[in-house]
Amino acid sequence: MVEKVKFKVFRYRPEDGGKGFYKEYEVPVKKGMTILDGLIYIKENIDPTLSVRYSCRMAICGSCGVRVNSLETLACHTQVLELKRRVIRVEPMRNYPLVKDLVTDMTPLFRKQKALMTWLIRQDNVEQENPTKQYLQSEEELERYLQFTYCIQCGLCYSACPVVSTFPDFYGPQPLMKAYRYYADSRDEGGEERVRLVDRFEGVWRCHFAGSCSAVCPKGVDPALAIQLLRRSALKG
Amino acid sequence: MLARGVSRSSVIQSLKVMLIPGRYGLERWSYVLQRVSGVVVSLYFIAHVLETGNFVGGITVWSVPDYSFAERAYEETVKLLKNPIFDAGLAVVGFLVALHTINGIRLVLAHFGFSLGRPRRPEPFSPPPSFSSKQRALFWLSISLAVFALLYTLDSLMKVFRP
Numbered sequence: 001m002v003e004k005v006k007f008k009v010f011r012y013r014p015e016d017g018g019k020g021f022y023k024e025y026e027v028p029v030k031k032g033m034t035i036l037d038g039l040i041y042i043k044e045n046i047d048p049t050l051s052v053r054y055s056c057r058m059a060i061c062g063s064c065g066v067r068v069n070s071l072e073t074l075a076c077h078t079q080v081l082e083l084k085r086r087v088i089r090v091e092p093m094r095n096y097p098l099v100k101d102l103v104t105d106m107t108p109l110f111r112k113q114k115a116l117m118t119w120l121i122r123q124d125n126v127e128q129e130n131p132t133k134q135y136l137q138s139e140e141e142l143e144r145y146l147q148f149t150y151c152i153q154c155g156l157c158y159s160a161c162p163v164v165s166t167f168p169d170f171y172g173p174q175p176l177m178k179a180y181r182y183y184a185d186s187r188d189e190g191g192e193e194r195v196r197l198v199d200r201f202e203g204v205w206r207c208h209f210a211g212s213c214s215a216v217c218p219k220g221v222d223p224a225l226a227i228q229l230l231r232r233s234a235l236k237g
Numbered sequence: 238m239l240a241r242g243v244s245r246s247s248v249i250q251s252l253k254v255m256l257i258p259g260r261y262g263l264e265r266w267s268y269v270l271q272r273v274s275g276v277v278v279s280l281y282f283i284a285h286v287l288e289t290g291n292f293v294g295g296i297t298v299w300s301v302p303d304y305s306f307a308e309r310a311y312e313e314t315v316k317l318l319k320n321p322i323f324d325a326g327l328a329v330v331g332f333l334v335a336l337h338t339i340n341g342i343r344l345v346l347a348h349f350g351f352s353l354g355r356p357r358r359p360e361p362f363s364p365p366p367s368f369s370s371k372q373r374a375l376f377w378l379s380i381s382l383a384v385f386a387l388l389y390t391l392d393s394l395m396k397v398f399r400p
Contacts, residue, residue: 019246071260094254147356160261162268165254184356208271209347211264214367220359224264225367232350 005029005080007038009050010091011101020098022089023047029080035090036064036075039102051101059218062154066102067091072156072216093159095168109155112171116197118178121190141186148181148226150219157213157223169202173213173223176204180226183233199234207231264368267376271340274333281330288314324394331390332383339379347372 007027012020025046027038039052054064057076064075069089080088096104122128157173158164164172176198183194198204204227213223255272258265287295291314292307346352347367352375354366392398 069260143358144356147359150359162254162265166251208268209264209344209367210261210268211365211367212261212268214365215262215264217365220361220363220365222356222359222365222367225353225356225365228347228350228353228367229356231348235349 002028002030003081005038005085006087007042008087008089009039009042009102010089011050012092012098014098014100027080031081033080034076035066035068035073035078035080035088038080038088039075039090051099051103053103060152062152065093065104065154065156065159067093067159072160074154074156074218077218093155095159095161095164095172096155104155106155108168109153109158109172109174112175113178116171116175116179117190117194118175118182120182120185120188121193122187123189135187137186144186145181145184148177148184148221151177151181151217151221152219154218156216156218160212160216162210162212163206163208167202167206170206171198171203173207173227176207176230177213177221177223177226180230183230195230195234195237198230204231204234262368263373263376267340267344270336271344274337274340277333278330278337288318321395324391327394328387328390332387335386336379336383339382340376343372343375343379346375 004026007025008022009025010020011023012018025042027041029038034057036052036054036057039050040054043050043052052064052066052075054076055061056063059074059077062074065072066075067073067090068075068078069083069085070091072093075090090102092098092102093104096106096108099105127133151174153174155174157177161170161173163170179194179198182188183191188194207224207227209224209228211224214221214225217223256269258269291310293302343352352369352371354369357366359365388398
C-alpha cells in the first residue's frame with residue numbers, strides 16, 4: 001500500500017548566502033522505504049537540485065547522517081513508516097559547517113581525531129617494519145575496547161553533543177571515544193601521551209555527560225562511557 | 238557585546254541546544270536541569286548576599302552601622318519579601334538546590350567511572366552501558382529528594398500541609 005508523506009527538507013545554497021529555508025515535497029511511501037529512499041525519490045523525480053550525501057545505503061559507510069524530526073540518524077537506517085508521522089522534517093547535522101542542503105563538511109571531526117592521534121602507537125619500529133611475531137590478546141583484553149571499534153565515523157554523536165554546540169573547541173564524543181579505543185587496546189603503547197592529549201579543558205573535562213552521543217549512535221557504541229573511562233584514567237594520571 | 242566571530246544567531250542557537258532537551262532521553266534532561274539549576278542557584282546566591290548584606294550597611298560594611306539601622310533594614314526586607322510570590326520562588330530555589338546537589342553527586346560518581354556499566358559488545362535494543370540502571374535510579378532519587386525539598390520549603394514558608 002502506498003501512502004503520501006510530506007518531506008519538509010532544509011535547503012541551503014551557499015551562493016545565496018542566506019540562512020536557508022524549508023521546502024516541502026510530497027513523496028509516495030511504501031513499507032520498507034527509508035528516509036534516504038525518499039530523498040533520492042525527490043532528487044530523481046521532483047527537484048534535482050537537492051543535495052544529499054550517501055554511499056552504501058546499508059548503515060555501513062556512515063555518509064548519510066541527517067536530523068530527522070530533530071533527532072540525529074542515518075537516512076538509510078530510518079524507515080519512513082516507522083516514524084508514524086505525516087510530515088517528516090529532514091535537516092543537516094548540527095555542529096558542522098554547511099556545504100549545501102543536507103551536506104555538511106566533516107573536517108572538524110577528522111581534524112580533532114588526528115589531533116588525538118587515533119591510531120595504534122608502537123615503540124618497536126623495527127618489528128613493525130619487519131614483523132616476526134603476533135600480538136595475542138585475551139578475550140578480556142578484547143572486550144575492553146571492542147565495542148568502540150564498531151564506530152563508523154558517521155558523526156551523529158558530534159552533531160547531537162550540546163557541549164560542541166556551545167563550545168566548538170571541545171574535541172567531541174567521537175574523537176575522544178576513538179582515543180579511548182586505542183588507550184584501552186593492550187597492543188597500544190601511547191598510554192601517557194594519549195592521556196596528556198585529552199587531559200585538558202577542551203578534552204575530557206568539558207564533557208557534561210548529557211549522553212546524547214550514546215543515545216543517537218546507530219551502531220550502539222557508547223561514547224559517553226568511553227569519555228568517563230578516559231576521564232578516570234586522566235584522574236589516575 | 239559579542240566577541241569577534243560570534244554572531245547573535247549562533248548564540249541563540251547554542252542557547253536553544255543547551256536549554257531544549259529534545260528527544261535525546263533522560264540523560265539530556267539531567268544535563269539541562271543541572272545547567273539551569275546551577276545558573277539559577279548562583280544568581281540566587283548573589284541576590285541573597287546583597288540582600289543580607291543590607292543589614293550590616295551594604296558596601297559600607299567595614300564601618301559597621303548601629304544596631305537600630307540593622308534592625309530597620311531587617312524589618313524592611315522581611316516586609317518586602319514576605320509575600321506568596323517570594324515564598325513560591327524560595328520553594329523553587331529549594332527544589333533546584335537539592336536537585337543540583339544530589340544530581341551533582343551522581344555526575345561526580347559517573348565522572349570517576351563509578352555506577353557505569355562495563356564496555357560490552359553492542360546488542361540491538363539494549364541501552365548503552367553508560368545509561369545503567371544505577372545511574373537512572375540515582376537520577377530519579379535526586380528528582381524525588383528535590384520534590385521533597387520543594388514541598389518541605391512550601392510547608393515551612395506557607396504552611397500548606399498544616400491544618
